[in-house]
Structures are given as C-alpha cells and as structure tokens.
Amino acid sequence: MKWVTITVNRNGILKRYKVPEGITVLEALEYINSNYGEGILYRASCRSGQCGSCAMTINNEPRLACKTKVEDGMLVEPLEGFNVVKDLIVDRSPYYKKTQNLQNYLVWEGDEDIPKITPKDIKEFKGVRNCIECLSCLSKCPARKFSHYPGPTFMRQLARFAFDPRDKGDREKTAYFENLHNCTTCAKCVEVCPKEIDIVHRAIERLRELAFKKGYYLKNHLTVRENILKGCRSVKKEGISLLEEIGEEYTVDREKMRVALFTGCLVDYRLHHVGRSAIRVLNAHGISVVIPKDQVCCGSPLLRTGQKDLAEKLKRKNLQVFNSLDVDGVVTVCAGCGSTLKRDYREREFQVMDITEVLDRIPIEYKPLDVKVTYHDPCHLRRGQGIYLEPRRILKRIPKLKLVEMEIADQCCGAGGGVRSGRPEVAYAIGRRKARMIYKTGADYVVTVCPFCEYHIGDTLKRFIDTGDNLEVMNIVSLLDRVV
Ligand code: SF4
Ligand code: SF4
Ligand code: FES
Incomplete structure (x- = not known):
C-alpha cells in the first residue's frame, strides 16, 4: 500500500498523520481516529456531496472532505471565516440565525389568485436552487469578511424567491438593506461552490437589477449613469481624451496579427499612458493596431450595478463599431471590459482577447x-x-x-x-x-x-x-x- 502524509489543524496545533493514498479526506479522518486512537472531531453525513456538512479548508480553499482525495503534504483545517468549536467543527449558528428571519418560503398576501408557474419561470430561478448549505462561499467572501454583509448564499436564497411570480416577499428590498451593494462581484463564491452555482450573475446582479427598477440603489451609481448619459464614459471627462489624442491606426511591417484596441473608460479618460504603451508593445510584437474612435464604455459599471437598460444601448453601439472591422480580434487592457465583452456581448462577430493572451501567443x-x-x-x-x-x-x-x-x-x-x-x-x-x-x-x-x-x-x-x-x-x- 502507498502512503501520504497529511496535516490536520487541531485547535491551532498542526498534527501530521500517515494515511493510505487514494482515499478521501473524510475517509482519512476516519482512518486516523480508528488506527491512531485519535478523536478528531468533524461533521459529515451523506458522504456523497449532498448534505454540505463536511466542508472544511483544505490547502487553503474550502472543499468537501467527502469529495476530495488526500494528497501528500495536504493541510486540513476548519472552515475559514467561522469560530472554531473544536478540531474541524465550526460554529455555523450565525448563518442560521441570520437566515431564520428570511421567510424561506413563498410569501403571498391578498385576495388575488396565485399565478401559475411556467417552465420559463422555473428556468429563471432553477440555477440558484441546488445549494447544499456547505457555507464554502461564505468562508471566502471578502465582503462578508470586511463588512456587514450576510454573504453569497444569503443573497442566493433571496434570489430563489425574487423571480418567482408566486412570491410577494419584496426580496430585492431585503437584499438592498442587507447590503447587496457590498459585493464586489469577485466571483470567489462561484469558484468555490461545489454545486457550481453562479451567484454573481444569477443572484447578485439580478437582484441589483430588480432593486434598481424599484428605486433601491446607491446615489453614486447614479452618477456613473449620468456620466454615461452625457459622454458614454463611466467617468467624467478631464481635458482631452486618449481617443482624441491618438491616430486611427498603428501598423507594422511583416504583420503577424491585426487587432482593434478596446480602450475602456479609464484608459480613454485618465490613464492615457496605458493606451499608448499598449499600442507600442503590440507593435513591438509584430501586431498592427486599429483604434475605432467611436467606441464607447463596455457597460460593465452599469451591468454590475443593476442598470441593464442603459448597458444594452452601449452594447448596441459597440457591436455596430467592432462587428464591421476587418481584424483578427479585439484586444482589451482592462479585465472588466474583457469579461463583459466576452460574456455579455453574445451577438458579437469578433473574437475578444485580453492583451496578455495576445502577447503570450506571439512571444x-x-x-x-x-x-x-x-x-x-x-x-x-x-x-x-x-x-x-x-x-x-x-x-x-x-x-x-x-x-x-x-x-x-x-x-x-x-x-x-x-x-x-x-x-x-x-x-x-x-x-x-x-x-x-x-x-x-x-x-x-x-x-x-x-x-x-x-x-x-x-x-x-x-x-x-x-x-x-x-x-x-x-x-x-x-x-x-x-x-x-
Ligand atoms: S462575488 Fe460577492 S458574494 Fe461572491 S465572494 Fe465576491 S464579494 Fe462575496
Ligand atoms: S451556494 Fe454553493 S458554496 Fe454556497 S453554501 Fe450553497 S452549495 Fe455551498
Ligand atoms: S458528507 Fe455530505 S457533503 Fe460531504
């Protein structure tokens, strides 16, 4: 039999154990307790990724012990972000207390008939339903850690009902007053969720959209809207913009690729040097660059804050500008613009590439x-x-x-x-x-x-x-x- 060594954090003391290779962390804990006479405390029930009780921090990331195979040098610790009761048991009660007033059922008041639910409705909220309450998402959420924010799965619970036509629970209002706008949309919760629930796009952004329509928004997000309405950029113009300053095309001899540069708001209005460097570096890599002058904000600041209506207009404008270009792709120098163009511009007829993808491809x-x-x-x-x-x-x-x-x-x-x-x-x-x-x-x-x-x-x-x-x-x- 082959063996691996794992370390378990037991109330601050790191203890190393030899366990058979190929077994799960949960099986390893059982093995340690029965073969080494240890009494490590942990939670587990279903052993098949269904109950969520065995979530713990494994090599610094939240994982289900019953679904994770042991590896040599692995570090097993209690779930981060909660008080430790003993060994690998954490106190989950703050989460349960927080959710108990959530009205985790359909709320319907009045004499009207309850509407019938359609397959389309089900599709709307199905994606946020299969949570197993492992609390992995809570353990890594920066907004929960550093502010009064109840965490991703709390917002997911609200989204479950918010888009159900049979519910009149004003979920977006609850979400707003529970600091819905503290979420940075970092997607760490999505990355660690064993059920692959896309809380950012299926809960947070949709709740923000609903909240915005009902008048629950932050004042400064309206300023972004006003800036876009005035100048198609999310920030105010200060002096000449990069697009006004530079040429329309920067070509190279023996061209290896030809791309269009998507500047984004900050590079166009504030960080001109980034745009100029991007052109010089692309050229040095043998890549010609065209810069369409009528491009506008990608819409990301609006989409992230629930203002989808205006984001749609920006998208249409950008599609009109970039779809007609004869280039190998559109290059971004901003992570937010890149992910918005890739994910939200479904109708695009061009390839979107982050600048590092392009530069890495042509070293x-x-x-x-x-x-x-x-x-x-x-x-x-x-x-x-x-x-x-x-x-x-x-x-x-x-x-x-x-x-x-x-x-x-x-x-x-x-x-x-x-x-x-x-x-x-x-x-x-x-x-x-x-x-x-x-x-x-x-x-x-x-x-x-x-x-x-x-x-x-x-x-x-x-x-x-x-x-x-x-x-x-x-x-x-x-x-x-x-x-x-
Ligand atoms: S996307 Fe929002 S809810 Fe999810 S981990 Fe980041 S801050 Fe928390
Ligand atoms: S949303 Fe995912 S990570 Fe969060 S508690 Fe539910 S199953 Fe676990
Ligand atoms: S024991 Fe139920 S999810 Fe692991």
Whole structure:
C-alpha cells in the first residue's frame, strides 16, 4: 500500500498523520481516529456531496472532505471565516440565525389568485436552487469578511424567491438593506461552490437589477449613469481624451496579427499612458493596431450595478463599431471590459482577447530589467476569463526580472462591482489587506491588467502603507513598454 502524509489543524496545533493514498479526506479522518486512537472531531453525513456538512479548508480553499482525495503534504483545517468549536467543527449558528428571519418560503398576501408557474419561470430561478448549505462561499467572501454583509448564499436564497411570480416577499428590498451593494462581484463564491452555482450573475446582479427598477440603489451609481448619459464614459471627462489624442491606426511591417484596441473608460479618460504603451508593445510584437474612435464604455459599471437598460444601448453601439472591422480580434487592457465583452456581448462577430493572451501567443525577446515584481490577479481576469498563467509567463520572459508571488494573488482588491464608487469604506476595508500582502513581498512594482485595480491598489498603498515612490502599481503593458 502507498502512503501520504497529511496535516490536520487541531485547535491551532498542526498534527501530521500517515494515511493510505487514494482515499478521501473524510475517509482519512476516519482512518486516523480508528488506527491512531485519535478523536478528531468533524461533521459529515451523506458522504456523497449532498448534505454540505463536511466542508472544511483544505490547502487553503474550502472543499468537501467527502469529495476530495488526500494528497501528500495536504493541510486540513476548519472552515475559514467561522469560530472554531473544536478540531474541524465550526460554529455555523450565525448563518442560521441570520437566515431564520428570511421567510424561506413563498410569501403571498391578498385576495388575488396565485399565478401559475411556467417552465420559463422555473428556468429563471432553477440555477440558484441546488445549494447544499456547505457555507464554502461564505468562508471566502471578502465582503462578508470586511463588512456587514450576510454573504453569497444569503443573497442566493433571496434570489430563489425574487423571480418567482408566486412570491410577494419584496426580496430585492431585503437584499438592498442587507447590503447587496457590498459585493464586489469577485466571483470567489462561484469558484468555490461545489454545486457550481453562479451567484454573481444569477443572484447578485439580478437582484441589483430588480432593486434598481424599484428605486433601491446607491446615489453614486447614479452618477456613473449620468456620466454615461452625457459622454458614454463611466467617468467624467478631464481635458482631452486618449481617443482624441491618438491616430486611427498603428501598423507594422511583416504583420503577424491585426487587432482593434478596446480602450475602456479609464484608459480613454485618465490613464492615457496605458493606451499608448499598449499600442507600442503590440507593435513591438509584430501586431498592427486599429483604434475605432467611436467606441464607447463596455457597460460593465452599469451591468454590475443593476442598470441593464442603459448597458444594452452601449452594447448596441459597440457591436455596430467592432462587428464591421476587418481584424483578427479585439484586444482589451482592462479585465472588466474583457469579461463583459466576452460574456455579455453574445451577438458579437469578433473574437475578444485580453492583451496578455495576445502577447503570450506571439512571444518576442525582451530587454533585461533588474527589478522585483509581484502580480495581482484581477478577479474579472482570473475568474472572469480564466487568465492567470499568461501574464506570469510574459513576466518570466523578461531577463533579470524577479517575479515574487504575494500571499493570495487572486484575492479581490475591493474595487469591483461598483463598490469603490458606491461603498468606498468597504472597498478600503478589503483593499487594506491586499495592500499589506503586496508590501510584504518587498517588490519594486505591483503589476496587473485592470485600470480599476491599478487605481484602487495605488490608493490603498498610499493610504495604509505610505510606500512613497518605493512601490509602484502599473498595468503590465507599462512595464513591457520598458523592455520592448
Ligand atoms: S462575488 Fe465576491 S464579494 Fe460577492 S458574494 Fe461572491 S465572494 Fe462575496
Ligand atoms: S451556494 Fe454553493 S458554496 Fe454556497 S453554501 Fe450553497 S452549495 Fe455551498
Ligand atoms: S458528507 Fe455530505 S457533503 Fe460531504
């Protein structure tokens, strides 16, 4: 028989045990108790991924012990984000207390007949139904950790009823007053859910849409709307825009690819240098760039805050602009724009690529740069588009550059989902932890591929760490511009 060694965190003491290879963590715990005379406490019932009781933190991520195979060096701990009762048992009562007043049943008042439910209605809310209450999503939710937010599955419960025509429970109102707008749409809850429930798109954004229609919204989100209504950009114009400043086309000889650049609001109105660097770096990789001047905001700030009506208009305009181009693809330098174009522009006739996908595909030799760099994974790039290897591969190709990973590179910076604009105190509370992680790496630069992350991380570093000029945050193209 082959053996592996796993470590169990028992009330703060790490104990190592040898267990047979190929068994589940749950079987390993049983094995330890019966063969080593230990009495490790844990919860389990169904043993088949149905009851949710065996969720624990395994190698820093929440997993079901009955569905996870042991690996050598594995660390098994109680579910993060809850008080530990003993060993692997955590106190779930705050969650149950919070949900007991939720009216977890259909609410119907008045004399009218209850409407009949149709297959279309069922399709609407089916996706949020099969939760097993493992609480994995709660354990990793940054909004729950750093603010008064009851957590993803709480919002999922509300969404179950909110779109059911037989319910009159004003679920969007409950969601609004339970801080629906504290969610950064980081999608960590989606990533860890063993039932693959897409809480962000099926619960959070839909509840926000319903709440917005009924007048429950944050004042600052209306400012974003006004900006878009005035100038088709989510931020106010300050001086000349990048699109007004630059040419329409930057071609190269012996072209390997031809792409259109989607600038996004912040690059067009604030971070012109990112747009210019993107063009130079693409050209250096042998890629010609066209820049359509009538492109507008992708609609992400509206979609994330429940303002779908206006987002549709922006989408139609962008589709008209980009569908007619003769290019190999549309390139984004913003994680939020990229994930919106890929996911929400279903009618598009063009391929969307994050700039790191393109640059990684056509590698070139870079000049050496003797610096220490850490990389921050934007949520909408890592979880929104599944891109995290590409930027790291690109950075590793720069001679002399040292890439150091921070403690949790893909932890949300706090800016997304309209939280920086609508709930800045929550964005700062989440961002503070990220700033500390970055600072601890001792890096000269923190690199990312999202202007919103760039802005917010820069701001939190100044606010909480006071790094002066010693630690600079930048888009990956700004760094690459120095080595092409
Ligand atoms: S998307 Fe992120 S912040 Fe929002 S509920 Fe899920 S884990 Fe929490
Ligand atoms: S939504 Fe998913 S992760 Fe959250 S409690 Fe339900 S099953 Fe578990
Ligand atoms: S024991 Fe029921 S989900 Fe694991």
